[in-house]
Amino acid sequence: MSNPSESFGPSGRRDARIAEGLGWFSLGLGAAQLLAPGALNRLAGIRDDAAARLAQRFVGVREVGAFAAIMADRPRPVLPLWSRVGGDLLDLALLARAWDRKRESAPRLALTIANIAGVTGLDIYAAIRHTEAERRREPRAEGEGKAPGGGPVQVKAAVTIRKSREEVEPAWRTFEADGGLSGWRSDAAEAGKGDGDGVAHLRFVEAPAGQGTEVHAGLSYEPTAGKVGELLAKALGDDPAQKVKDDLRRFKQVVETGQVVRSEAKPDGTRTTTPLKERPAQPLPAGSRS
Amino acid sequence: MKATVYSGRNTVEVADVPDPKILNSRDAIVRITSSAICGSDLHLYDGYIPTVKKGDIFGHEFMGEVTDVGPEVQNLKRGDRVVVPFPIACGNCNACANGLFSVCESSNPNAGMAEKMWGHPIAGVYGYSHLLGGYPGGQAEAARVPFADVGPLKIESDLPDEEVLFLSDILPTGYMGAEMANIQPGDVIAVWGAGPVGQFAVASAKMLGAERVIVIDRFDYRLQMALEKAGADEVIDYEDQPDVVEDLKERTGGRGPDACIDAVGMEAHHAHGAVYAYDRAKQAARMETERPYALREAILACRSGGVVSVIGVYGGFADKFPIGAVMNRSLTIRSGQCHVQKYMRPLLERIEAGDIDPSFVITHKMGLDEVSNGYETFKHKHDGCVKVVLKP
Numbered sequence: 001m002s003n004p005s006e007s008f009g010p011s012g013r014r015d016a017r018i019a020e021g022l023g024w025f026s027l028g029l030g031a032a033q034l035l036a037p038g039a040l041n042r043l044a045g046i047r048d049d050a051a052a053r054l055a056q057r058f059v060g061v062r063e064v065g066a067f068a069a070i071m072a073d074r075p076r077p078v079l080p081l082w083s084r085v086g087g088d089l090l091d092l093a094l095l096a097r098a099w100d101r102k103r104e105s106a107p108r109l110a111l112t113i114a115n116i117a118g119v120t121g122l123d124i125y126a127a128i129r130h131t132e133a134e135r136r137r138e139p140r141a142e143g144e145g146k147a148p149g150g151g152p153v154q155v156k157a158a159v160t161i162r163k164s165r166e167e168v169e170p171a172w173r174t175f176e177a178d179g180g181l182s183g184w185r186s187d188a189a190e191a192g193k194g195d196g197d198g199v200a201h202l203r204f205v206e207a208p209a210g211q212g213t214e215v216h217a218g219l220s221y222e223p224t225a226g227k228v229g230e231l232l233a234k235a236l237g238d239d240p241a242q243k244v245k246d247d248l249r250r251f252k253q254v255v256e257t258g259q260v261v262r263s264e265a266k267p268d269g270t271r272t273t274t275p276l277k278e279r280p281a282q283p284l285p286a287g288s289r290s
Numbered sequence: 291m292k293a294t295v296y297s298g299r300n301t302v303e304v305a306d307v308p309d310p311k312i313l314n315s316r317d318a319i320v321r322i323t324s325s326a327i328c329g330s331d332l333h334l335y336d337g338y339i340p341t342v343k344k345g346d347i348f349g350h351e352f353m354g355e356v357t358d359v360g361p362e363v364q365n366l367k368r369g370d371r372v373v374v375p376f377p378i379a380c381g382n383c384n385a386c387a388n389g390l391f392s393v394c395e396s397s398n399p400n401a402g403m404a405e406k407m408w409g410h411p412i413a414g415v416y417g418y419s420h421l422l423g424g425y426p427g428g429q430a431e432a433a434r435v436p437f438a439d440v441g442p443l444k445i446e447s448d449l450p451d452e453e454v455l456f457l458s459d460i461l462p463t464g465y466m467g468a469e470m471a472n473i474q475p476g477d478v479i480a481v482w483g484a485g486p487v488g489q490f491a492v493a494s495a496k497m498l499g500a501e502r503v504i505v506i507d508r509f510d511y512r513l514q515m516a517l518e519k520a521g522a523d524e525v526i527d528y529e530d531q532p533d534v535v536e537d538l539k540e541r542t543g544g545r546g547p548d549a550c551i552d553a554v555g556m557e558a559h560h561a562h563g564a565v566y567a568y569d570r571a572k573q574a575a576r577m578e579t580e581r582p583y584a585l586r587e588a589i590l591a592c593r594s595g596g597v598v599s600v601i602g603v604y605g606g607f608a609d610k611f612p613i614g615a616v617m618n619r620s621l622t623i624r625s626g627q628c629h630v631q632k633y634m635r636p637l638l639e640r641i642e643a644g645d646i647d648p649s650f651v652i653t654h655k656m657g658l659d660e661v662s663n664g665y666e667t668f669k670h671k672h673d674g675c676v677k678v679v680l681k682p
Contacts, residue, residue: 005525063518071521074427095424095582096500096606127392160384162382162383162384162387192498197437203560211384212384245401245405248559249402250397252383252395252396252397253380256380256382256383256396257316258315258316258362258381259315259316260438261314261380261396261397261398261414262313262399262435262436263316263399263400263414263423263424263425264310264313264342264425264434265346265399265400265420265423265424265425266400266424267313267590270399270400270401270402273429278343278420278424280295280343280344280346281343281345281346281347281417281424281425281426281427282293282295282307282308282310282343282345282346282347282426283307283308283310283311283426283434284308284311284313285308286308286309286311289472
């Protein structure tokens with residue numbers, strides 16, 4: 001097995017060292033915050049009261065967590081670095097509040113803010129470098145580190161339809177031609193032409209004991225904004241796995257019941273969203289589409 | 291039209307909402323002549339079922355007159371009198387084909403959400419949260435009935451609403467509870483809960499040939515109803531007799547009941563304050579969704595090799611579930627939301643034949659305007675309340 005750092009090239013090695021350095025910095029700062037929050041408050045020019053000590057301790061726990069996450073995800077800790085950036089922004093906000101409410105020494109607090117701003121810059125730089133490297137998918141030594149945070153996402157879904165394969169397959173073509181899919185197949189096809197590797201596959205299998213036809217759909221794609229982007233997209237309700245499942249359900253409804261099933265809370269039928277976005281379970285207002 | 295809408299924890303109000311209209315070609319619109327408040331509506335009212343939104347119309351037990359049908363509904367026409375089963379079922383999927391209507395694979399447009407909670411989705415249900423589809427309920431002047439060519443049961447005789455309304459839910463639910471108990475000659479059946487579903491579980495167990503039926507509750511008036519109207523043989527008031535498991539053993543020669551029916555569900559009560567406080571606190575903190583006293587007792591009381599039939603509604607996760615008793619004593623747990631469509635017609639025949647008159651559970655009738663009072667009376671069991679029927 002080769003030396004892990006060999007697969008990186010000189011700039012990759014430097015980036016890995018920066019990330020590791022930030023990890024050790026997190027540990028040092030976090031330990032100080034947990035063990036001597038009062039001293040740290042005074043050093044930073046913040047009025048040393050119970051609330052400020054509590055805040056130091058909270059941030060300290062986070063810092064130690066950041067150290068652990070960076071070390072665990074070496075040599076390319078994309079997600080931990082971005083979460084450090086988030087933590088920095090939070091710290092800057094806390095310091096800005098302290099400037100208004102708990103300023104003990106203006107010069108020392110100003111210096112603290114400048115230092116944290118500097119570290120923020122370094123965190124952003126490291127996070128971007130590692131994200132880019134991840135996207136270029138620079139080779140990694142075998143068996144080293146964890147699976148890359150931004151690797152291809154695999155989506156699989158299946159549904160059983162109580163109809164024969166001879167009926168289901170042409171029905172799928174019609175469903176797709178009528179715009180029944182929410183775009184994942186064409187997205188994937190397009191991605192396949194580019195430098196990503198989006199693949200959509202589709203399989204029809206006869207279910208045992210005359211239960212009909214299984215439709216298996218799958219999708220493998222490179223999330224455009226890495227793991228963070230993928231989680232963000234999910235949180236915003238744009239989850240490709242859910243889209244594929246929803247489409248299969250709608251297809252099943254159309255083939256089995258002759259229609260997409262609608263409720264008043266979901267007048268467009270099966271599309272998984274958060275319940276917060278749904279209208280209440282009340283009849284639609286007069287004049288709306290029926 | 292007027293409808294009962296949820297307006298926050300422990301409050302419902304009558305609101306003016308748009309009239310329902312056809313959304314799918316297999317829909318019908320029903321002008322409601324009678325509806326009822328179900329014990330499971332109280333779980334919504336109390337805020338224990340997730341995904342209930344303000345403005346949601348409640349009610350899944352209703353009947354009325356067809357006023358409009360979609361182009362694909364051939365079996366019904368305007369003017370028909372129908373009872374509507376609470377699970378919405380397509381009739382086309384494998385679940386429906388096997389008579390498992392309450393787990394219809396297609397009728398819940400929020401299947402994705404339900405799947406996350408329960409592993410697989412279940413059917414849509416009227417007025418029962420967005421998790422179960424976000425369909426408006428029937429405690430209203432009218433409702434849309436999807437898959438009207440599958441669900442609604444036409445009533446052609448002149449039986450009054452009060453005798454057929456409960457075919458929509460609680461009579462088939464109680465009956466299915468007894469049927470799952472697999473009653474054999476000589477069997478002693480214990481039923482937890484003397485609410486409306488418990489009453490019908492008792493009556494059904496007797497119809498299916500149980501030797502003795504023992505009912506457990508803490509309200510004398512409900513236990514009296516079970517003895518006098520439902521045909522129970524014995525009752526246990528667990529506030530007088532807190533060790534229900536021991537008591538049942540004594541009454542059954544040490545064997546335990548051959549089958550135990552839990553007609554209580556997630557908001558049970560317990561005679562011991564400390565035990566009640568434990569689960570009540572965990573439930574309030576959302577660390578468990580159930581207070582499963584009845585279920586725990588049913589499992590511990592049941593004879594080895596017997597059946598525990600669960601028809602009380604549970605939502606999510608229970609603590610201190612005695613799985614060791616289930617496994618080591620060869621118990622069978624059977625459960626499910628009732629597959630109402632499967633039971634409506636045979637039970638209507640039972641009613642027509644005079645085997646049962648389900649109207650005995652009705653203690654209150656009121657106009658839709660009084661629905662808020664109806665929920666409170668039912669929830670707190672004021673005024674001897676067992677079942678509230680609403681007349682829009």
